[in-house]
Amino acid sequence: MEPAPVTHLASIDYAVMAVYFAAVLGVGWGLRRVMRTSTDFFLSGRSLSPWITGLAFISANLGAQEVIGMGASGAKYGIATSHFYWVGAIPAMVFVGLFMMPFYYGSRARSVPEYLRLRFDEKTRTLNAVSFAVMTVFSSGISMYAMGKLLNLLLGWSFDVSVLVSACIVLAYILLGGLTSAIYNEVLQFFLIVFGFAPLVGLGLHAIGGWQGLSTRLAEVAVTRGLPPNAYTQAWVNMGDATRNPVGVEWFGLVMGLGFVLSFGYWCTDFLVVQRAMAADSMTAARRTPLIAAVPKMLFPFLVILPGMIALVLGAGQGGSAGQGLVPAKLAAGGAPLLDGAGHVVLDYDLATPMMLVHLFPSGMLGLGLTALMASFMSGMAGNVTAFNTVWTYDIYQSHIRRGASDEHYLWMGRASTVGGILLAIGAAYVAGAFNNIMDLLQLVFAFVNAPLFATFALGMFWRRSTGHGAFTGLLAGTLGAAIHHGLTLPAGTHAGVKGGYLGVLHVFPSELAQTFWTAIVAWVTCFVVTLVVSLATRPRDPDELRGLVYSLTPRLTDRGLPWIERPWVLATVVLVLTLALNLVFF
């Protein structure tokens, strides 16, 4: 029998949702006449202002794994979750804006794999395009699965109906308005998410007695779990020893694995986000896109991590209970709470943020909060689908299946692959769901596929001697290296299987994240070394062919003509200084 839903909605909540659905569909409808060529459909005709692409850049990433997953991590790891932002995002976003966008935008490549085609060769592009296409389908599938499960649990809605309805809405607005429609809606969703979660944080902090009250209560939880009292409220002081912080990672693994390899691998090479910058109307706009996006990204920890942290310690007065606050226990198949090896109750951290919504928002605001949640699922899904249809059409279909067809035909294929991509994602949604924390699964996928990528792009953009054969073998070796490392290690307290150790256990990591970060480091180093060696052994390309694609062969851009406020360097410096300050405040 199905368990009873956590809450029921009033008509006002449904009205709020209906208004949102009407708005996103309205945007698609309003943009429908713009779609004349495939460039309109896939790249918004390269015509958008940097404020729009910047907010879309951040919003496409603001999917389920962000709002739910970061709330979950907030409850699990405390303020140390901010490392995913201040270490694991901002530096890479600044780097891609300052140093890599000139090649992506300047080369006139229509996608990231196409840049690899121009810089290296067809096989490197195809490898990247195929792995990326698979990843986007899985990401949006996971997103849909999480949403269907959540709405079912909270409101008793049917899983199938939730998944189908949200998929149809995303499908409709992308078919109508292509990438522009997805980007416009991402900006709309960005504001909705901010307006939906800001009052939640405000009310939550008010309920718990501000940051002071939160620190005091989290200190009690930390001590009962055998951690130093400041383990949940200070991000750096306990990073020296993996057993003294809730993340279970030491600082080197964190900075290198998350801050360098995974972060640069995602923000600098993932077409999902880079596509938003490619839709900008000029080179300066494209370079400013990730820098503008970095400003809200820097502040998101307060919006998405704090609800999780507060959820863990809200007291009996607000419906919480000692040691777990609002976070419910994970239930075993029979309905009894699940226990871990040591006999402790396993908490369902993914419910931390949704439970906060249900417990602090009266009807009216509850509708807004749930709509914001749905907006985050949809923007993530739409981001994946628009990246998928572009890579499929340009990098797989046009280059391998049907060359030289008319632009009309590719526009048609773009629409068809939007439908196909969403159908595949729905399939993936039904396959997904084995891990405790969605974030961990995504990080694992990124580790295998994305971790070696940044080595390839860094060598491609900044070392003109690197060759296509080198890049291709490097990528394969890096992914293989990741799989072997993952197969030879295990996180503490788990058994060999999907968590690793399938090739025998050589090393046990203190946590799953530590294993993931070190897997990424191994992948990156393997790819870097193999690309280097194979490149030196193969014939280099003629330097003339590499102009505009490699740093040393491309004229430097000058920002002299721009007002100082629009210069990418100025914005980058401001962002980095503020991020450093935030790290020091929560040190």
Add this chain to the structure above:
Amino acid sequence: MSGAGGLDIRMPIGGLFVVLGLLIGGYGLATAGDAAHYAKSLSLNVNLWWGLVMLGFGLLMLMGAVRTQRQASVRPALQTAEGRATEQRERRTGLER
């Protein structure tokens, strides 16, 4: 702020937040004084206050969009001093008869 196709993005955002603000703020007004309803949100009528904030934000967005549209729209030359001067100059030099 307008991109492809001339749809200013502030229009749909402003429109959405004005409607949401009126809807949620209005609901807050209608349920004001219902203590049980706002027990969850620590006795704060969060619907009313946040509704007003959203309404304000929505109106700002709409105003920005409308102002840009006015500036960008084409007006007959004779309605502005600059336009009238140009017309006179053109007539003098015989460009326009």
